[in-house]
Amino acid sequence: MSNYWLGAVIALIFSVIINGWLIKLCHKKGWFVPAVRPRDEHSQPTPRVGGVGVVMAFVMTVVLFLIFSRDSLSFGNATVFGIDRNLVGFLIAIIWLSTINVLDDYRGLSWQSKLLSQVIAAVIITSFGILIPTLSNPFGQQIIIGSYSSILVIIWLVVISNVINWLDSIDGVAGGVSAITLIILFLLSVNIAVNQPSNAMLAIIGFGATIGFLLYNLRGKVFLGDTGSMFLGFLIGVLAIISGGKVATVFLVLAIPFLDALVVFISRIIHHQSPFLADRRHLTHRLLDRGFSKRTILLLFYAISLTFGLIALNTQTTGKFWAILAALVVMTFFVLLYSIGGRVAAKDKRQSSKAEG
Numbered sequence: 556m557s558n559y560w561l562g563a564v565i566a567l568i569f570s571v572i573i574n575g576w577l578i579k580l581c582h583k584k585g586w587f588v589p590a591v592r593p594r595d596e597h598s599q600p601t602p603r604v605g606g607v608g609v610v611m612a613f614v615m616t617v618v619l620f621l622i623f624s625r626d627s628l629s630f631g632n633a634t635v636f637g638i639d640r641n642l643v644g645f646l647i648a649i650i651w652l653s654t655i656n657v658l659d660d661y662r663g664l665s666w667q668s669k670l671l672s673q674v675i676a677a678v679i680i681t682s683f684g685i686l687i688p689t690l691s692n693p694f695g696q697q698i699i700i701g702s703y704s705s706i707l708v709i710i711w712l713v714v715i716s717n718v719i720n721w722l723d724s725i726d727g728v729a730g731g732v733s734a735i736t737l738i739i740l741f742l743l744s745v746n747i748a749v750n751q752p753s754n755a756m757l758a759i760i761g762f763g764a765t766i767g768f769l770l771y772n773l774r775g776k777v778f779l780g781d782t783g784s785m786f787l788g789f790l791i792g793v794l795a796i797i798s799g800g801k802v803a804t805v806f807l808v809l810a811i812p813f814l815d816a817l818v819v820f821i822s823r824i825i826h827h828q829s830p831f832l833a834d835r836r837h838l839t840h841r842l843l844d845r846g847f848s849k850r851t852i853l854l855l856f857y858a859i860s861l862t863f864g865l866i867a868l869n870t871q872t873t874g875k876f877w878a879i880l881a882a883l884v885v886m887t888f889f890v891l892l893y894s895i896g897g898r899v900a901a902k903d904k905r906q907s908s909k910a911e912g
Contacts, residue, residue: 558627559741562756563763566616570767574608578777587660587780601775603660605730605768606783610653612764613786614646620756630753630797633684639753644683645793649786652676656782666831673716673785677709680793687711687796691803691872708796714816715795715805716788721819722812723784724839727773727853730765732860733787736808737762739864740794743804746868751798761790803875804867808860810882811838811889818890838889845892859885 581587581602588600620628621638633640655672658664686704689697700707723729737758744755765787771777779787795805806813815838823830835844842852866878 558624559745559755559759562616562620562760563766565619566612566760566763567767569612569615570608570764571770573611574605574768574771574777577604577608578602578771599775601778603778603780604782605772605777606660606780606786607653607657608777609764609768609779609783610649610786612767613761613790614650616760616764617642617646617757620760627756628753631684635683640683641685641797642753644680644685645789645797647683648676648679649789651679652785652789653782656780656785660780660782666829669781670713670831673713674709676789677712678705680712680789681705681708685793685797687802688799711796711802712789712792714813715792715809716785718809718812718816719788719791720781720784721816721837722839723779724837725843725849725852726775726778727769728839728856729779729784729787730769730772731853731857732809732812733791734762734765734769735857735860735864736791736805737765737794739804739808739868740791740801742868743801744794744798754794754798754801757790758794761787761794803872803879804864807867807875807878807882808864810863810879811856811859811886814883814886815889818886841889 581604587602587604589603617628625638628642629639630641631639635643652672655664655669659669681704685708687700687707688704689699692698719729719733722732741755741758741762743749744751744758768777768779768783772779791805791809795801819836820830822836823832823834835841839852839856842855843849847855863878863882867875870878
């Protein structure tokens with residue numbers, strides 16, 4: 556267990572140092588500091604380099620462990636240049652993805668270009684043997700995926716990376732929910748019944764790097780950017796499948812963000828808009844518009860993610876299924892809250908206008 560926490564501490568220290576340096580550099584040079592947009596919740600230009608710091612801290616910590624404790628990052632027997640093949644594929648994928656997203660955070664790219672880069676990263680993952688051979692079935696035997704495994708992995712990774720990306724709207728939400736998901740994955744992986752030490756090591760390193768970023772992000776000093784949100788999405792997505800059996804757990808911890816993304820996606824299509832349009836339809840913005848404070852929304856998301864995470868740790872497949880249905884009920888409540896609330900507010904506004912007229 557000491558090696559795990561050593562990994563977390565090293566990643567945290569790297570993240571704090573690198574993010575602190577990047578923040579100063581960007582303010583000095585004017586890099587990665589876009590103008591404030593109408594849909595943004597901040598009022599001052601803020602560097603979007605937190606994700607760069609998280610990725611660098613993660614990769615540097617992984618490299619240290621590959622040098623001094625390579626066995627702690629071994630997922631199977633297949634290797635490339637003496638390094639676990641799955642890990643090599645993951646590192647190549649995130650380096651590729653991060654390079655594209657750094658360009659996006661710096662000058663902006665089209666959603667088509669970003670989506671293509673995500674698909675390519677996911678293809679890299681599958682080509683190095685990270686697949687989903689089966690899915691748990693709450694009502695019977697496991698579902699064998701077979702030849703469709705690669706397609707399912709690509710869809711899974713693209714969806715979860717965009718779910719985390721769309722969650723990045725208020726300081727601390729995307730990073731904090733990702734940190735909770737990573738620590739749940741860590742606790743699941745070190746469980747004696749699961750016993751996946753390499754999964755646990757990657758999860759705790761990612762957790763440490765994310766906490767280092769949050770120390771700045773929660774004070775409004777730096778933003779995650781697409782580089783960070785896409786990285787965290789891919790890290791969580793890969794950890795859920797690299798040794799199998801954790802897709803339901805991740806989906807449960809991220810149930811509300813998943814369902815929120817689905818609601819927004821459908822809403823944009825209904826209104827004949829691009830499903831990747833940036834707007835204020837996400838739950839965090841809706842709650843802000845209903846008068847909830849940022850702190851309340853942040854704690855609400857943390858509480859929901861942690862609650863469902865603890866349920867995931869203490870239930871089997873059937874229990875997770877019923878918990879996901881409960882999450883659906885919670886999300887339905889939120890949709891009704893901001894939908895009905897919005898209509899009431901609009902009606903009051905119209906009546907007020909008539910009275911003034």
